[in-house]
Amino acid sequence: MRHSLSDYLKKMQERDADQPEFHQAVAEVLDSLWPFLEETPQYFENGIIDRLIEPERTVIFRVPWVDDDGEVRVNRGYRVQMNSAIGPYKGGLRFHPSVDLGVLKFLAFEQVFKNALTTLPLGGAKGGADFDPKGRSDGEVMRFCQAFMTELTRHIGEDLDVPAGDIGVGPREIGYLYGQYRRMTNGNTSALTGKGQSYGGSLLRTEATGYGVVYFTREMLNTRGAGIEGQRVAVSGSGNVAQHAVCKLLQLGAIVVSMSDSNGTLHCPQGLSSDQWQAVVDLKKGSRGSLEELGHIEGAEFLPGCSPWQLECDIAMPCATQNELDEDDARGLLDNGCQCVVEGANMPSSNGAISLFREARILFGPGKAANAGGVAVSGLEMSQNAMHLRWNEKEIDDRLQDIMQCIHQACVQSGKQDEDYIDYVKGANLAGFTKVAQAMLAQGVI
Numbered sequence: 001m002r003h004s005l006s007d008y009l010k011k012m013q014e015r016d017a018d019q020p021e022f023h024q025a026v027a028e029v030l031d032s033l034w035p036f037l038e039e040t041p042q043y044f045e046n047g048i049i050d051r052l053i054e055p056e057r058t059v060i061f062r063v064p065w066v067d068d069d070g071e072v073r074v075n076r077g078y079r080v081q082m083n084s085a086i087g088p089y090k091g092g093l094r095f096h097p098s099v100d101l102g103v104l105k106f107l108a109f110e111q112v113f114k115n116a117l118t119t120l121p122l123g124g125a126k127g128g129a130d131f132d133p134k135g136r137s138d139g140e141v142m143r144f145c146q147a148f149m150t151e152l153t154r155h156i157g158e159d160l161d162v163p164a165g166d167i168g169v170g171p172r173e174i175g176y177l178y179g180q181y182r183r184m185t186n187g188n189t190s191a192l193t194g195k196g197q198s199y200g201g202s203l204l205r206t207e208a209t210g211y212g213v214v215y216f217t218r219e220m221l222n223t224r225g226a227g228i229e230g231q232r233v234a235v236s237g238s239g240n241v242a243q244h245a246v247c248k249l250l251q252l253g254a255i256v257v258s259m260s261d262s263n264g265t266l267h268c269p270q271g272l273s274s275d276q277w278q279a280v281v282d283l284k285k286g287s288r289g290s291l292e293e294l295g296h297i298e299g300a301e302f303l304p305g306c307s308p309w310q311l312e313c314d315i316a317m318p319c320a321t322q323n324e325l326d327e328d329d330a331r332g333l334l335d336n337g338c339q340c341v342v343e344g345a346n347m348p349s350s351n352g353a354i355s356l357f358r359e360a361r362i363l364f365g366p367g368k369a370a371n372a373g374g375v376a377v378s379g380l381e382m383s384q385n386a387m388h389l390r391w392n393e394k395e396i397d398d399r400l401q402d403i404m405q406c407i408h409q410a411c412v413q414s415g416k417q418d419e420d421y422i423d424y425v426k427g428a429n430l431a432g433f434t435k436v437a438q439a440m441l442a443q444g445v446i
Contacts, residue, residue: 055082064147079156093126104127112432113368119406138172174195178195212371241344265306269299376404407428
């Protein structure tokens, strides 16, 4: 049955009233797709949109574990298996107090389109728990991961669902999760990616998302005859994605003017040096302290409680978390001459901010396209595991660059408006949707 876009979104919001992040993600996609959908009735007639926004399966389970004081704790675990039309479910696990069903449904929905854009045969999923590993001992994290995986093992597998890491799930957590999966299944498979290199992991998996964001940015700039060298780039975040995006930017000659964390922004007006970048990496991997501790470094200042979006820059890269860049931030960036915004995080820009960027006709790379490098190399890790091979760093980096170029080409093909403007939001959504929708049509109503 057909509806107007506003009626359709209203119906969805009434059904899942407590899931604002999911509503936002669906609205962003459907807003750009709706004119195409109205011209192509087969998608409505076959219920493709209704089936796309409803997970194929949602698993919610308790995770009981024992802390170092001997106290029994209980957290809530999730796995949202959104769509498997083009391949096994693929998507990360997030351990963070903010995790709930709405957040994971938004992430899984975005993952479906992102994975389709990579050209790899991967469906979309997301999972995690409302557990916070920060401040927990290795023993506590191990016991939690073992309890979590004891249940999750029932629902994943190399041809069914292949989780990876995300916020709060790094090398330590992946190791404990995979160890328990091996214990439960009595085998070594590619049912988990992001593994350590000593037990089946891929080179460049840690760096892949950040590197991929920069490679996608390079492709976008090329459409306007520009390059990365000499560009002033404001980066938010200081976690894995931000760290490796900054690393690649510095290698390519960019001037990185900021990184940030929950306490504020480290501002380097003349550009972050390699030594300063290393200091950030050491701080976050060691004590996981605040960037405020680095505010005394020559050439840097710490701006407490501030985001990077009021700084002068040519390129903005939000790499922290969802909804970190709102309409006021977008106006600040545009007023300061920013000509390119590329999302390293998942849905870091509000829909209002995205509308302003599109109206201004600047280069805007949505996360589902720009930050797909991580899942792309996860797919390459699965391939290496299946073939019992190990590719070297250059082979993987070459494949990563090829994949990001293919994603960019797909966005251009579906989003080119005229000789001067490419709507990457429309391009990414349309390219990802048509691939998944055609597979769903071919397989019938399931």
